[in-house]
Amino acid sequence: MARCFIFKPDGIGDFFLSTGVIRLLAREFGEDNLTIAVLPALRSVVSGQFPKASVILLPLEKKRAILNVFVANCLRCFPSWLMLVGTRVDEAICLRHMRDYFQNILFFSIPSRRRYVSENLLLGNGRPVRRWTEAMFIRIFCPTLIPYPKADCLDKGEMGLPTELEANRLLVSALLKRDVTVEEILPKLFPVKNIAGEGTFWVCAPFSSDPGKDFPTERWIQLLASLDPNERPDSLVLTGSSEQRARLEDFHTRILSELPILGVSSSVVIPPSLQDFIDLLAGADCVLTVDTAAAHAAIALDRRTLVLFSGQHAGMFAPWVSSPLQQWLLPLKSRRNEAWHAGLDNEVILAALSAVLGKDVPDQRSDEPTGSHRVLK
Secondary structure: OOOEEEEOOOOHHHHHHHHHHHHHHHHHHOHHHEEEEEOHHHHHHHHHHOOOOEEEEOOOOOOOEOEOHHHHHHHHOHHHHHHHHOOOEEEEEEOOOOOOHHHHHHHHHOOEEEEEEEOOHHHHHOOHHHHHHHHHHHHHHOOEEEOOOOOOOHHHOOOOOOHHHHHHHHHHHHHHOOOOOHHHHOOOOOOOOOOOOOOOEEEEEOOOOOHHHOOOHHHHHHHHHHOOOOOOOOEEEEEOOHHHHHHHHHHHHHHHHHOHHHOOEEEEEOOOOHHHHHHHHHHOOEEEEEOOHHHHHHHHOOOOEEEEOOOOOEOOOEOOOOOOOEEEEEEOOOOOOOOHHHHOOHHHHHHHHHHHOOOOOOOHHHHOOEOOEEEEO
16 A cells, blocks of 8 residues: 655644545545654644554744754754655655745655645745745656645635645645545544533633734623523633633633623633644534634534634635534724724624524525625635
């Protein structure tokens, strides 16, 4: 049986987006014939979702730590590079579409009969050296090169397919030598542990690693206070990364002080691993979040999900859905120097949440722009 190498040293949400492609390759080649290269933080996810696959961890860092970033990453990844050089495969596919010099070195180091890459999105940064080195790799290793697709679905008021997913679909179509359908590569996650308890619980992941995507805490509280008693969960779990713990604890304190009459218990939970984070979301009756890894994980789990979408990188990584159980709320536009969320009224958000909870049957025609917001589902 042929062996396949998958290169994906990318962010958490970006990896979640690639899980559909990896599952397809696992079916085609056999999961035990896959070798997946990821960042160390994703070890638990790969082990949980693809337990038979081999994993190579790439401890890449973006920031300078005394040494030049390139030199420091060379030292950190030297053992991993030796593993790549010593691993022979038949097919190598790169699902990282913004590759720096060192990531190219790592990908092309693995001995492979055939390689598949998309156009490097970092080539548009105006650095001629980057273009020269990219051209050198392409000339020496002769990979199948796929043009990176363009996004225009949001301009038409349609959901469409994010360009990251479309690029992955085109790559795996070239590798498998057939036209792979969208349904075959839609992201899919599964829980490893069953998290269950008495009553229903919702998960709220209110913060992103990019503060520009965050929705104001005071407005989250307003929304929770405005919920119909029949819609309220038995408990609310606030979650995020360990770096967000202080902000989550402050949010929790405000909920306890400002919403004592709700009759909803609340807690802060920081899962010890990303797979535990997936398990937590899988047990939730509903997930409330902004455009962050939680949104992609919850939708890949096909949970009831409401995403308040800042619109950053719209059409590239988001929006997308698994089913009508998910909705993205995106303001059409905001005034100059006005925050993105100013264009989203609380009434609009509550109506979308009611639809997610099944109070209204989602109407596919509501994808059309109306008022100051757009519902994408």
